[in-house]
Amino acid sequence: MARFIFITGGVVSSLGKGLMAASLGALLQARGYKVRTRKFDPYLNVDPGTMSPYQHGEVYVTDDGAETDLDLGHYERFTGVASRQADNVTQGRIYQTIIQKERRGDYLGATVQVIPHVTDEIKAFALAETDDVDFVLCEIGGTVGDIESLPFMEAIRQLHNELGPLQSIFVHVTLVPYIAAAGELKTKPTQHSVRELTSLGIQPDILLCRCEQPLPDSEQAKIALFCNVRKEAVIPALDARSIYAVPVQYHREGLDRAVLEAFGIEGAREPDLARWQDIMERYDHPEGEVTIGVVGKYVGLPDAYKSLHEALMHGGLANRVKVKIQWLDAELFEATESDIAAQLEPMHGILVPGGFGVRGSEGKIASVRFARERNVPFFGICLGMQMACIEGARNTAGIAHASTTEFGPTDEPVVGLITEWMSKEGLQRRHAGTDLGGTMRLGAYPAKLTGNSMVAGIYGTEDISERHRHRYEVNARYREPLETGGLIFSGMSPDGALPEIVERPDHPWFIGVQFHPELKSKPFDPHPLFRSFIEAAVKQSRLV
Numbered sequence: 001m002a003r004f005i006f007i008t009g010g011v012v013s014s015l016g017k018g019l020m021a022a023s024l025g026a027l028l029q030a031r032g033y034k035v036r037t038r039k040f041d042p043y044l045n046v047d048p049g050t051m052s053p054y055q056h057g058e059v060y061v062t063d064d065g066a067e068t069d070l071d072l073g074h075y076e077r078f079t080g081v082a083s084r085q086a087d088n089v090t091q092g093r094i095y096q097t098i099i100q101k102e103r104r105g106d107y108l109g110a111t112v113q114v115i116p117h118v119t120d121e122i123k124a125f126a127l128a129e130t131d132d133v134d135f136v137l138c139e140i141g142g143t144v145g146d147i148e149s150l151p152f153m154e155a156i157r158q159l160h161n162e163l164g165p166l167q168s169i170f171v172h173v174t175l176v177p178y179i180a181a182a183g184e185l186k187t188k189p190t191q192h193s194v195r196e197l198t199s200l201g202i203q204p205d206i207l208l209c210r211c212e213q214p215l216p217d218s219e220q221a222k223i224a225l226f227c228n229v230r231k232e233a234v235i236p237a238l239d240a241r242s243i244y245a246v247p248v249q250y251h252r253e254g255l256d257r258a259v260l261e262a263f264g265i266e267g268a269r270e271p272d273l274a275r276w277q278d279i280m281e282r283y284d285h286p287e288g289e290v291t292i293g294v295v296g297k298y299v300g301l302p303d304a305y306k307s308l309h310e311a312l313m314h315g316g317l318a319n320r321v322k323v324k325i326q327w328l329d330a331e332l333f334e335a336t337e338s339d340i341a342a343q344l345e346p347m348h349g350i351l352v353p354g355g356f357g358v359r360g361s362e363g364k365i366a367s368v369r370f371a372r373e374r375n376v377p378f379f380g381i382c383l384g385m386q387m388a389c390i391e392g393a394r395n396t397a398g399i400a401h402a403s404t405t406e407f408g409p410t411d412e413p414v415v416g417l418i419t420e421w422m423s424k425e426g427l428q429r430r431h432a433g434t435d436l437g438g439t440m441r442l443g444a445y446p447a448k449l450t451g452n453s454m455v456a457g458i459y460g461t462e463d464i465s466e467r468h469r470h471r472y473e474v475n476a477r478y479r480e481p482l483e484t485g486g487l488i489f490s491g492m493s494p495d496g497a498l499p500e501i502v503e504r505p506d507h508p509w510f511i512g513v514q515f516h517p518e519l520k521s522k523p524f525d526p527h528p529l530f531r532s533f534i535e536a537a538v539k540q541s542r543l544v
């Protein structure tokens with residue numbers, strides 16, 4: 001039976017609980033254990049799919065088509081375990097399930113209440129699909145003391161009891177702030193946070209203390225004494241120079257050892273950390289630097305492009321170069337052409353990422369044109385590929401009014417609403433009036449690549465599977481004029497209906513993909529398209 005590690009946060013939000021969970025997962029894996037990492041989100045949205053990237057950062061998509069919290073991206077990048085729908089649940093989904101059951105009469109006349117009905121549903125979620133692993137790490141979103149997270153706290157308290165001795169532990173992540181005026185680290189907020197937690201019936205086994213300065217032995221002892229935790233289980237967590245330095249750093253501070261001790265596990269093998277040491281060796285000793293311009297809409301909040309940022313870093317690790325990302329606001333490019341040139345000329349690669357809506361689109365199209373005409377490596381992802389097709393249609397295929405129906409009515413819908421496609425559940429149908437929530441082509445779909453294409457060479461195969469999240473699609477009816485203009489459709493859905501990849505063979509590196517390759521990239525296994533894109537940028541940097 002799987003053992004459970006419940007991870008809560010205290011004092012303030014944004015303590016990096018997700019990274020902590022991901023890193024602990026990686027450490028247990030490095031000791032030979034099988035892990036799953038999951039997230040409980042206390043908000044009332046059914047999933048983050050309809051939330052603004054400014055509110056919630058990127059929406060991470062799983063193979064099985066779930067729109068999930070961006071922490072699942074960290075879990076997958078650190079453990080390599082593909083996340084599933086079952087790994088993320090929100091309070092909204094819990095209530096939706098309960099209310100559906102109530103309407104169906106499943107509760108047989110009972111009064112439906114937070115305890116036991118909501119907590120039962122949360123426990124069922126925590127336990128589902130865990131038979132095949134040694135450890136399940138469950139991160140509870142929010143901060144102890146939030147009204148919203150109370151049912152989750154109550155559920156893990158119950159579960160701890162029900163699972164029996166040594167089957168589950170609690171890890172609490174806190175902040176030990178440094179007060180400059182006093183020149184001291186302060187443990188009081190941690191004490192208060194643990195008191196709040198114990199008032200909910202949860203006694204933490206391990207405290208992970210985020211701090212900006214080394215935590216003196218005396219303060220560690222004080223936290224242990226006041227919080228009723230063994231001193232070895234008070235783990236200092238200093239800020240790291242890179243998120244990929246965190247697993248080795250936490251191991252050095254004794255986190256994985258403390259976890260095994262809390263479970264009473266003896267004789268576990270030491271972790272093999274070679275993978276993480278290799279990543280940091282590459283990170284610390286780059287042999288060059290490239291600058292990539294990302295032309296998007298949500299550039300004010302890099303969390304909105306979390307996986308993209310990481311995948312570009314992975315491409316850098318693979319090529320042993322430092323990747324500098326210049327976040328460029330597409331809307332500012334809607335001014336004059338010379339402004340664009342001045343900003344894009346220093347770039348060794350240009351990337352137009354995924355996005356929604358018309359705002360900034362002309363700036364994105366102008367960036368595609370710049371990259372095409374100046375032979376600068378270009379990577380278009382999802383909306384970025386659609387913009388590349390519209391640019392190609394307008395400027396190389398003579399279709400002056402080419403556009404997408406996403407931006408309003410058009411006579412030349414080079415990109416249009418997907419109305420029909422095959423999914424694992426059978427034929428899917430949509431029409432313009434369908435709800436916005438959960439109506440996209442989502443999750444992993446296979447694609448067939450053309451034998452002698454650039455992308456087949458990069459992937460080293462003609463059969464791929466990548467994750468999708470879009471409502472619109474390049475219209476295959478425009479294939480002929482676009483190809484005549486030099487934009488080749490080199491990847492299609494297996495039935496040949498949906499364009500998945502376009503490329504320009506007469507350009508050093510120009511590729512657009514309808515899917516999100518960044519979601520599957522890992523620091524120890526960089527995605528081939530990012531590896532190749534950064535390689536092309538390195539070549540470009542030698543030219544300019």
Ligand code: GLN
Nearest residue numbers: 354355382383470471472
């Ligand atoms: N807005 C586009 C669509 O829905 C692209 C989506 C995306 O880039 N993820 O098709």
